[in-house]
């Protein structure tokens with residue numbers, strides 16, 4: 001764990017942040033709005049446009065998973081759930097609606113979740129709570145969660161292993177962790193990877209930027225299972241789904257997913273300006289790379305896929321798992 005914060009430091013910091021109204025403020029740069037709490041930790045904006053992109057991504061992911069919110073094979077509805085890096089909180093809100101007896105806590109660096117009452121309409125179920133928090137810090141949350149979930153956030157963590165270690169420490173024995181994430185590296189229909197296609201060139205630059213400026217490793221998605229195993233999880237499973245880059249497939253379901261995914265990607269690309277600037281790409285070079293990617297999404301002769309990964313695993317139940325050995 002990077003930070004040595006105690007619970008006392010954590011509370012004092014939050015009190016002073018709220019006194020300065022720091023948690024509710026945002027930063028503006030280049031016409032986009034960014035989080036202020038732990039400034040600079042997350043490179044993407046948190047403004048209206050980014051929130052719309054997140055909503056689109058939520059709709060796409062729900063489509064890919066046949067409207068399932070999770071795949072972990074829990075036999076009973078969980079009682080206590082945490083959603084790490086909850087964003088605009090759509091997953092947490094839908095969990096709250098579907099499981100009214102479950103308590104759900106959503107954590108994020110940005111206060112962009114709806115408040116309980118918006119124009120007099122209740123938008124957050126009473127069993128859902130949101131907190132501004134950095135999930136890479138020492139956790140001061142309870143250690144009896146049944147289910148911890150994180151979606152589309154591993155790629156932005158400085159240390160995914162640290163977050164996974166915190167998760168296992170805060171799950172009940174027998175509790176589940178589920179991580180869901182797009183893997184952007186584009187594969188051809190036969191599974192091979194052409195490094196020259198625009199989206200793979202873009203990924204190559206993003207990997208260098210993440211590694212050289214923040215010491216982060218991306219893409220980390222295919223390795224999540226190994227990291228979970230090292231942290232002590234058992235019954236680890238992986239499910240993968242191919243998602244087309246662009247609306248080129250003939251069947252209507254894949255075409256729909258490809259169309260939505262490419263719109264999502266088009267919105268995401270320009271948020272990389274800062275990262276690419278760090279490794280020396282000029283705004284013009286970055287713009288030209290984005291435009292090559294967009295052309296690729298619209299070129300129906302290029303048949304490539306991204307992959308959506310779902311990883312889940314269980315914290316061992318000491319008594320039962322020992323007896324099974």
Ligand SMILES: C[S@@+](CC[C@H](N)C(=O)[O-])C[C@H]1O[C@@H](n2cnc3c(N)ncnc32)[C@H](O)[C@@H]1O
Pocket residue numbers: 035041042054058084085086087088089090091107108109110133134135136150151152153156157
């Ligand atoms: C791409 S959004 C995904 C949002 C949401 N999980 C979803 O699937 O709709 C990534 C989110 O991770 C949050 N985030 C990134 N690093 C974080 C950290 N260290 N602690 C808390 N939240 C973080 C960002 O603020 C952003 O809202």
